[in-house]
Amino acid sequence: MERRNLGLRKDELAVQRHRSERTGFIISAMAATALPANKIPVADYVSGIAEGDRALLARAITLVESSNPDHGRLAQSVLQELLPRTGRAVRLGITGVPGVGKSTTIDQLGMNLIGEGHLVAVLAIDPTSKRSGGSILGDKTRMNSLAQEKNAFIRPSPSSGTLGGVTRRTRETMALVEAAGFDVVIVETVGVGQSEVAVADMVDFFLVLLLAGGGDDLQGIKKGIIELADMIAINKADGDNIRRAESAAADYKNALQIFTPHGATWFPPVMTVSGRENRGLKELWAKVLEHRKTMTETGEFAQRRQVQAVSWMRDMLEDRLMGALRANPSVATELPKIEASVRDGRLLPTLAVDRVMALMGL
């Protein structure tokens, strides 16, 4: 047993063992060997993932999430080889304030899709996870059904790093799960801060979940999320709440007319759903497919993916440059002093930046 553990941290092992018990993943012959994750040859990762091997997929994701540069390089080689197998999934982003019912909806929608023969992967971007210890998918009870489903793959948000870093890792994980044959990838993000923009920038369809709430039914519009939305769903339209949800939907419909440009191919629909009661989710998925068909016909689908690929590259470039900056020893020594001078008003921010750039040789 001890030999098998080689190369995996204790916590990683615990997670893997836990996951395989819960979902019944088959541990492959390859993963069962004593090889640490960074000693498995690229070709074995590639063929294993292409065959849908969950254990190798999980280990490749671990490489993607690792901060070790050797792991990073190996992950990039694997991703490059798998590139032709990526891009075929329906990529759906879901956002909404905490408690709006994202996980419940994903759980139910995911089960519906698995019932239709799909393979569903759920990833998360949770900028708050550092503080809250990974709330978004950490609480297993939130996706009870999917968590036990062998045709589902749930991966919580990488628990550390900048939003840029988390975004990169989620994109790369998306590529890996697609290569492993998952044909629906759902990315959940909590509706705070910049993470919505990041998710909207990596999916084909961005769904905003809202609640009918007393008086502030247009809360989403204030935040500017609506401009990113390909669809709005008022959730928890069940029990006593149905009428209120429908009235909120009418308000949003009106408001959206102001935000959608004239001549747009897609007019974001507004629906009421109940994730808990599986109400409206069939219609919701039909809209996702309709959007895909319409946008494919006009060429906007391909265009969106192209723009996203470039923005992925730019985000990575920024991430890498910032990484190089932080890793530079002279910057590490000088930066606190430079920042202190800026704080005291002795040095202009622009000149401070010049100095840092000079330290980098730029």
Ligand SMILES: Nc1nc2c(ncn2[C@@H]2O[C@H](COP(=O)(O)OP(=O)(O)OP(=O)(O)O)[C@@H](O)[C@H]2O)c(=O)[nH]1
């Ligand atoms: N009535 C009703 N309650 C729901 C529905 N969906 C979720 N809930 C309840 O709302 C609470 C929050 O649901 P979650 O699915 O965890 O919400 P979330 O948006 O994923 O929350 P965070 O991950 O914390 O941001 C839970 O108590 C759910 O049981 C629904 O469709 N109807």
Ligand SMILES: [Mg+2]
């Ligand atoms: Mg959740």
